[in-house]
Amino acid sequence: MYVIVCGTGQIAYNLTVDLTSRGHEVTVVSLDPELCEHVKERCKCSAIEGFSYDPKVLGDAGIERAETLVGCELTDEENLVVCHLAKVLNPSVRTVALVRSPENDEVYREIAVDIPVNATMTLVLAIEQKVTAANVIALGHLQRTNMDIIGGVISEGSSLADKSVGDLNLPPGVLLISIVRGEELIVPHGGTFLRPGDEIIALAEPSKAPELTSQLSL
Amino acid sequence: MKAIVVGCGRLGAILAWRMVEQGLEVVVLDPDPGAFHRLSDPARVRGIAGNGTHLQVLREAGAEECAVFAAVTNSNPINIAAALVARKHFKVPKVLVRVSDPERVGLYEQEGFHVVCPTDSAAKAALALVASEQV
Numbered sequence: 001m002y003v004i005v006c007g008t009g010q011i012a013y014n015l016t017v018d019l020t021s022r023g024h025e026v027t028v029v030s031l032d033p034e035l036c037e038h039v040k041e042r043c044k045c046s047a048i049e050g051f052s053y054d055p056k057v058l059g060d061a062g063i064e065r066a067e068t069l070v071g072c073e074l075t076d077e078e079n080l081v082v083c084h085l086a087k088v089l090n091p092s093v094r095t096v097a098l099v100r101s102p103e104n105d106e107v108y109r110e111i112a113v114d115i116p117v118n119a120t121m122t123l124v125l126a127i128e129q130k131v132t133a134a135n136v137i138a139l140g141h142l143q144r145t146n147m148d149i150i151g152g153v154i155s156e157g158s159s160l161a162d163k164s165v166g167d168l169n170l171p172p173g174v175l176l177i178s179i180v181r182g183e184e185l186i187v188p189h190g191g192t193f194l195r196p197g198d199e200i201i202a203l204a205e206p207s208k209a210p211e212l213t214s215q216l217s218l
Numbered sequence: 219m220k221a222i223v224v225g226c227g228r229l230g231a232i233l234a235w236r237m238v239e240q241g242l243e244v245v246v247l248d249p250d251p252g253a254f255h256r257l258s259d260p261a262r263v264r265g266i267a268g269n270g271t272h273l274q275v276l277r278e279a280g281a282e283e284c285a286v287f288a289a290v291t292n293s294n295p296i297n298i299a300a301a302l303v304a305r306k307h308f309k310v311p312k313v314l315v316r317v318s319d320p321e322r323v324g325l326y327e328q329e330g331f332h333v334v335c336p337t338d339s340a341a342k343a344a345l346a347l348v349a350s351e352q353v
Contacts, residue, residue: 053295055325077271077299084302088329103273111306 001025004061006052006082007072008032011098013039015070020045027061053081055089063089071097071113076104084112115143136213139201148204149177152216156196159215166190173205174212220284222247222310224270224300225291229316229336231256233288238262242286245279271299273307281308288314290334294322301331 005016006029013035019026020043028039028047036047050057052073069086071079076099083095099105099116108116125138136152154161160168165176165188179186180199186192204212219242223234226248234246235258244263246254247270254265268275270289287304289297294317301315315331317323320338327333
């Protein structure tokens with residue numbers, strides 16, 4: 001895949017290292033001359049020093065043949081403008097952007113950002129999980145349907161322990177996907193009994209996650 | 219008719235004031251409340267301290283009923299981002315955007331914006347003066 005990475009700083013650098021090591025072709029567009037030198041040397045990829053939201057610079061970077069453009073500039077505004085410009089120059093490019101202010105997610109998606117990555121909310125959720133419940137973790141988030149994939153271990157004394165899946169009374173908006181018992185992966189059906197120590201994987205609306213968390217531990 | 223001006227620098231302050239003189243109801247947005255001293259009659263223009271690309275600030279400024287929106291800060295990305303939000307989210311009918319680079323005027327005009335490029339305007343004005351001197 002051909003990817004253009006726009007931005008300065010650690011995120012742009014590490015993303016480029018990661019993408020090139022997986023065999024993707026990357027061009028970095030950055031105002032930081034040191035970053036450009038670093039990635040050229042370490043990742044053997046091309047780098048252009050300049051404003052990513054300058055049409056001429058994006059043209060030089062080969063926007064017309066890029067499959068994905070990633071905006072990880074310092075401000076939300078820069079990322080919106082570079083993603084919009086990318087779509088104007090190549091309507092089929094997929095745009096991914098770092099968005100720092102959570103309220104910008106929706107409106108940026110409406111305008112030009114196919115996949116907004118909300119840095120603040122990602123960190124908040126990660127920290128919240130460490131603080132509130134060590135035995136439940138978010139495994140992923142489905143952007144389009146806004147559903148979380150959650151994994152958790154059923155503790156002794158959980159209201160879910162020793163019940164059959166049919167009798168679970170899971171909150172609405174929560175779907176049990178599978179159960180991991182030791183080395184065994186179980187596809188649950190109504191008659192499957194849950195035991196303490198089982199790890200369950202579920203699909204949940206984000207607002208239902210706390211309820212599921214408390215059911216697992218109580 | 220309601221207008222929103224983003225940026226209360228020299229250009230924003232003059233533009234806001236001229237719009238008031240033409241009978242528009244004007245709200246000016248600038249993150250620095252100290253910038254509002256540039257308005258010649260602050261009593262007749264409402265200033266809101268805030269970022270003109272943020273939904274909440276724009277809603278407070280009345281972007282939903284706004285007829286004219288002008289993004290004229292000295293930052294290209296802020297102007298373009300504000301203009302995009304005004305046009306695509308709030309559906310403001312007339313959106314004006316200031317860009318510094320004359321080469322980008324055409325691109326944003328094609329996107330449906332009214333583009334102001336002070337460098338380009340000044341060069342054209344200067345050229346007109348030179349031409350008239352020669353006649």
